[in-house]
Amino acid sequence: MQFTDTVTLLGTRKTADGYLVAEVACARTGIQHYHGTEMGRGDGMISVYRDESEVFDVASLASFVGKPVTDNHPPEMVNADNWAKYAKGTIGEGVLRDGERIKVPITLMDSELIRAVENGKREISMGYTADIVWGDGQTADGQPYHAKQTNIKINHLAIVDKGRAGESCRIGDKLWGDKQPKGVNLLKTVIVDGLTVETTEAGAVAINKLQTEKQAAEQKVVDMEQAHSQAIATKDAELAKKDAKIDELKKQKLSDADLDKLVAARADILAKAKALHDADYTGKSEQEIKRMVVTAKVGDMTGKTEAYIDARFDLLLENDPFAEAMKDNKPTAVQDNGYQAYVDELSRAWEGK
Numbered sequence: 001m002q003f004t005d006t007v008t009l010l011g012t013r014k015t016a017d018g019y020l021v022a023e024v025a026c027a028r029t030g031i032q033h034y035h036g037t038e039m040g041r042g043d044g045m046i047s048v049y050r051d052e053s054e055v056f057d058v059a060s061l062a063s064f065v066g067k068p069v070t071d072n073h074p075p076e077m078v079n080a081d082n083w084a085k086y087a088k089g090t091i092g093e094g095v096l097r098d099g100e101r102i103k104v105p106i107t108l109m110d111s112e113l114i115r116a117v118e119n120g121k122r123e124i125s126m127g128y129t130a131d132i133v134w135g136d137g138q139t140a141d142g143q144p145y146h147a148k149q150t151n152i153k154i155n156h157l158a159i160v161d162k163g164r165a166g167e168s169c170r171i172g173d174k175l176w177g178d179k180q181p182k183g184v185n186l187l188k189t190v191i192v193d194g195l196t197v198e199t200t201e202a203g204a205v206a207i208n209k210l211q212t213e214k215q216a217a218e219q220k221v222v223d224m225e226q227a228h229s230q231a232i233a234t235k236d237a238e239l240a241k242k243d244a245k246i247d248e249l250k251k252q253k254l255s256d257a258d259l260d261k262l263v264a265a266r267a268d269i270l271a272k273a274k275a276l277h278d279a280d281y282t283g284k285s286e287q288e289i290k291r292m293v294v295t296a297k298v299g300d301m302t303g304k305t306e307a308y309i310d311a312r313f314d315l316l317l318e319n320d321p322f323a324e325a326m327k328d329n330k331p332t333a334v335q336d337n338g339y340q341a342y343v344d345e346l347s348r349a350w351e352g353k
Contacts, residue, residue, distance in 0.1 A: 012117065020089075020108040020117060026126050026157070028101040029055045031145055039132070041146075049137065049145040054152055056097055063128075063154040064095045064104050071113045073127055073158045088113045091157055106157060113159060127156045276316050 012022040029052045036042040054060065068078050069089035078086050088110035096103045108114050113121075131151040138144050265286075273281060273289045277296040281289045287306055290313040295301045297316055301309060 014114075015107075018111065018114070020114045021105070022108075023094075023103055023105050024124055025098065025101045025103050026124065027055055027152075030100065031139065031143055046147065047143075047145040048132070049139060049148045050152075051148065051150075052100075054148075054150050055102065057152070060152045060154075061095050061097075061102070063152075064091050064102070065093050067091045067154050068156050069106050069108060070127075070156050070158045071110070071116070072160050073125060074156070077127075078156045086156070088159075091154075104157075108159070117159060121159060121161055123160045123162055125158045125160045126154065127158055128152060128154045272317060276313075276320060 012020055014020055027050075029050050031047050031049050034046045034048060036044045036046050039046055067090070068083060068087035069091065070078065070086045071088050074082070074086040076082065089106060089108040092105035092107060094105045108117065129151075130149045130153070133148045133150055134146070135148070136144065136146055137148070269286050269289055270281060273279075273293050277293045279292060279296070281292070284292065287309065290309050291301055291304075293316065294309055294312045298312060301312075
């Protein structure tokens with residue numbers, strides 16, 4: 001059965017000849033998980049165990065050396081007949097065990113693929129074959145599995161945009177389990193606007209940060225819109241009050257005839273008041289004028305009602321002849337008690353009479 005292991009190409013450098021050199025971790029011991037449909041075993045998840053003796057088997061390690069590096073997975077297994085057609089570089093001899101994983105050196109020699117790597121095409125997908133031995137079991141630390149992988153042989157290492165399964169199975173996102181090896185970026189799955197996206201751990205952190213900032217920005221917009229709506233509602237209420245006041249003032253607008261009546265009434269009360277008590281009544285209302293007059297004539301009117309003031313004012317008008325005349329807007333005949341005859345007699349004294 002053919003397999004692919006997917007990791008990220010890191011730590012690259014260029015040689016004086018322009019070749020691209022890198023070292024990658026590409027295999028490990030332990031359990032990997034596959035979807036049942038990828039192995040012809042239904043819809044459930046299948047745990048496949050890679051024993052240390054199989055991963056670090058001398059023959060398996062030797063199968064890495066000299067194998068071609070390809071640009072994407074070729075449509076067929078690479079061999080001597082098609083090597084020149086697919087090979088863009090090679091795996092070197094320095095195949096090492098690094099704890100529970102295998103590290104290999106690779107050299108890319110094709111300028112077009114090197115430029116693609118420099119522009120971001122850096123996923124590595126190992127193409128290899130392995131035998132599957134079905135049967136439930138447990139690892140030494142008690143982890144259950146459904147099958148074991150044996151007789152692992154490397155065929156090629158592919159540089160891909162995004163690692164996917166070959167003809168059969170794919171070892172990808174969970175390749176390194178909970179312990180991520182140094183220098184390897186494993187893929188993580190994040191949800192972006194309802195879409196599932198696979199990215200590196202650093203990419204997932206960046207996406208989550210951007211999503212948080214996006215949510216904060218969206219909430220800020222909502223808050224601003226609510227504040228704007230509230231401000232508009234407040235302003236509309238103020239304008240409505242002003243419109244109501246304008247309508248009220250329009251209703252209160254006096255006609256010329258009404259204005260004449262008010263002027264005449266004002267002149268009448270002022271004339272009556274001055275007839276009783278001459279004072280400055282500028283800016284005073286009719287009731288204030290009456291209270292001033294009554295107070296001047298009678299005394300302190302504090303606490304007296306308007307009706308009482310009106311009555312006392314009218315009483316003062318009735319008891320004052322001149323004021324009474326002013327009340328009716330006509331002069332009052334005043335008796336002079338012979339004063340005028342006395343003045344006439346003095347004016348004729350020169351005549352000797």
